[in-house]
Amino acid sequence: xxxxxxPGVTEAQKNNLIKWLKDQGVGVHVSEGQFQTIIxxxxxxxxxxxxxxxxxxIIENVTRISEPFKCANRRFHPxxxxxxxxxxxxxVQIGGGHFAIIAGPCSVESExxxxxxxxxxxxxxxxxxxxxAFKPRTSPYDFQGLGLDGLRLLIKAREETGLPIxxxxxxxxxxxxxxxxxxxxQVGARNMQNFELLKELGSLHKPILLKRxxxxxxxxxxxxxxYIMSRGNENIILCERGIRSYDSYTRNVLDLAAVPLVKExxxxxxxxxxxxxxxxxxxxxxxxxAAVAAGTDGLIIEVHNDPAHALCDGPQSLTPEQFDAxxxxxxxxxxxx
Ligand code: PEP
Ligand code: MN
Numbered sequence: 001x002x003x004x005x006x007p008g009v010t011e012a013q014k015n016n017l018i019k020w021l022k023d024q025g026v027g028v029h030v031s032e033g034q035f036q037t038i039i040x041x042x043x044x045x046x047x048x049x050x051x052x053x054x055x056x057x058i059i060e061n062v063t064r065i066s067e068p069f070k071c072a073n074r075r076f077h078p079x080x081x082x083x084x085x086x087x088x089x090x091x092v093q094i095g096g097g098h099f100a101i102i103a104g105p106c107s108v109e110s111e112x113x114x115x116x117x118x119x120x121x122x123x124x125x126x127x128x129x130x131x132x133a134f135k136p137r138t139s140p141y142d143f144q145g146l147g148l149d150g151l152r153l154l155i156k157a158r159e160e161t162g163l164p165i166x167x168x169x170x171x172x173x174x175x176x177x178x179x180x181x182x183x184x185x186q187v188g189a190r191n192m193q194n195f196e197l198l199k200e201l202g203s204l205h206k207p208i209l210l211k212r213x214x215x216x217x218x219x220x221x222x223x224x225x226x227y228i229m230s231r232g233n234e235n236i237i238l239c240e241r242g243i244r245s246y247d248s249y250t251r252n253v254l255d256l257a258a259v260p261l262v263k264e265x266x267x268x269x270x271x272x273x274x275x276x277x278x279x280x281x282x283x284x285x286x287x288x289x290a291a292v293a294a295g296t297d298g299l300i301i302e303v304h305n306d307p308a309h310a311l312c313d314g315p316q317s318l319t320p321e322q323f324d325a326x327x328x329x330x331x332x333x334x335x336x337x
Contacts, residue, residue: 001040001041001045001048001050001062001063001064001065002038002039002040002041002062002063002065002075002076003017003038003039003041003053003059003061003062004036004037004038004039004059004060004061004062005017005036005037005038005039005058005059005060006057006058006059006060007035007036009037009058013058014030014037014039014058017039017056017058018030018039021039021041021048024047024048025043025044025047026041026042026043026044026045026047026048027041027042027043027230028040028041028042029041029042029070029071029076029077031076031077031078031079033078033079036060038075038076038077038078040065040070040071040073040075040076040077041070042070042071042230050062050064063075067219067222067265068219068223068226069219069222069223069225069226069265069266070226070230071225071226071229071230071234072222072225072226072229072236072265072266072267072268073265073266073267074263074264074265074266074267076267077267078267079096079267080095080096080097080263080267080269081095081096081234081236081267081268081269082094082095082096082098082269083095083207083235083236083237083269084207084235085100085128085164085166085183085184085207086128086164086183086184089162090162090163090164091164092127092128092164094237094269094271094297094298095237095268095269095297096269098297099292099296099297099298099334100127100128100297100298101121101125101126101127101128101298101299101300101301101327101330102126102127102128102129102130102166102184102271102298102299102300102301103117103121103124103126103128103129103130103300103301103302103303103323104117104118104121104126104129104130104131104166104302104303105117105130105131105132105302105303105304105305105310105312105317106131106132106135106275106302106304106310106311106312106313106316106317107131107132107133107135107143107145107146107150107310107311107312107313108131108132108133108145108146108150108153108154108167109146109310109311110153111153111156113305114129114131114153114154114156114157115153115156115157115160115161116305117129117131117303117304117305117320118157118158118160118161118163119160119161120303120305120320120323120324121163121303121320121323122161122162122163123324124320124323124324124327125327125331126163126301126323126327127163127164128163128164128165128166128183128184129154129157129158129161129163129164129165129166130165130166130167130186130300130302131150131153131154131157131165131166131167132145132150132167132168132312133145133146133147133148133149133150133151133153133154133167133168134147134150134167134168134169134170134174135168135312136168136170136188136190136191137312142312143311143312148174148177150167151167151174151177151178151181151182154167154181154182155181158183164183164184165181165182165183165184166182166183166184166185166186166209166300167182167185167186168185168186168187168188169182169185169186169187169191169197169201170188170191171194171197172196172197172200175200175204178206179204179206182206183206183207184206184207184208184209184237185201185204185206185207185208185209186208186209186211186239187201187208187209187210187211187224188211189211189212189213189214189216189241189276190213190214192210192211192212192213192216192220192221192224193213193216193220193224195224195227198224198227198228199227199228199231201228201231201233202227202228202229202230202231202232202233203231203232203233204233205233205235206233206235207235207236207237208228208233208235208236208237209237209239209271209300210224210225210228210236210237210238210239211239211241211273212238212239212240212241212242212243212255212258214243214244214252215243215244216243218258218261218262218265221238222262222265222266225238225266225268236268237268237269237270237271237297237298238262238266238268238269238270238271239270239271239272239273239300240254240255240256240258240259240262240270240271240272240273240277240296241272241273241276241277242254242255242273242276242277242278243255250277250278250279250280250283251276251277251278251279251280251316252276252277252278252279253277254272254274254277254278254287254290254291256272256287256290256291256294257294258270259272259291259294259295259296260294260295263295269297269298270296270297271296271297271298271299271300272287272288272291272294272296272298272299272300273299273300273301274287274288274291274299274301275300275301275302275313275316275317275318276302276313276316278316279315279316280315280316281307281315281316281317281318281322284301284316284318284326285318285322285325285326285329288301288326288330289329289330289333292330292333292334292337293333293337299330301318301323301326302316302317302318303317303318303319303320303322303323304317304318304319305319305320307319
């Protein structure tokens with residue numbers, strides 16, 4: 001349920017209303033726009049009589065929200081959310097017209113590799129560095145990532161380049177380390193519905209990159225965002241990374257319609273991962289440009305210094321030279337749009 005306040009309502013009147021609503025046992029989400037304040041009610045709103053609210057002289061109108069996601073709902077928060085990642089002069093904004101590219105290898109492999117790639121992608125215009133330290137591999141015999149050593153190398157790469165770091169959390173085991181050191185905590189496709197992990201992330205103040213699950217509907221994906229947001233962490237960036245289908249020519253099927261659709265449904269920023277969506281490096285440039293045309297707030301692209309010998313996802317990784325050429329094409333396209 002949302003209640004739109006009349007213009008000119010005082011702080012005291014607003015606070016009284018919020019206190020009364022909380023006393024009724026519902027959660028309250030306040031969205032202050034330039035011209036209106038929207039009070040969103042979360043939880044069991046069956047005890048709140050909409051007619052009673054409508055009758056209050058500070059309330060313009062009351063409507064029920066039929067979708068199960070409330071905090072993530074565009075109607076709770078009509079303006080685009082802008083998520084700030086990192087701090088100080090290297091802080092990056094994503095959403096609400098702010099576009100950024102995240103680039104880097106699938107996995108951190110060595111100090112020379114991660115720092116070398118970080119310097120190259122930064123020179124080409126990437127604003128954030130990606131790199132997996134804890135890897136969700138289909139086979140237990142495949143490279144599982146360098147773990148905490150990988151995280152230390154990412155921190156070193158940030159010190160060298162200033163790029164904020166993005167890496168995947170697989171469980172709450174290292175929650176404290178992630179909360180302290182990682183600028184944008186990635187929840188991978190396989191963990192999108194790890195609800196206990198999502199609840200833990202809801203109590204952090206760090207931005208979360210929430211990838212779409214392997215076969216998740218858009219509603220399920222937004223409900224996962226809701227798990228995090230309803231605990232108080234509203235800094236979420238959604239990531240469309242392709243969904244599973246029957247065709248095996250591509251690794252996944254890139255659902256580009258999700259970009260404009262999610263923007264209708266939600267105020268959260270959404271970015272696109274053309275690397276995991278296609279699984280083929282030669283398809284990444286075209287799909288990146290298509291994502292930009294679809295209105296994405298950013299891209300996350302795998303870049304490796306030597307894709308043929310990468311320990312993970314080499315076939316979908318661009319070389320630094322290919323990434324540089326793509327970054328230029330993206331700029332040209334954006335200028336033309
Ligand atoms: C990744 O970003 O390296 C990754 C494993 O992605 P996803 O969870 O989308 O498969
Ligand atoms: Mn990967």
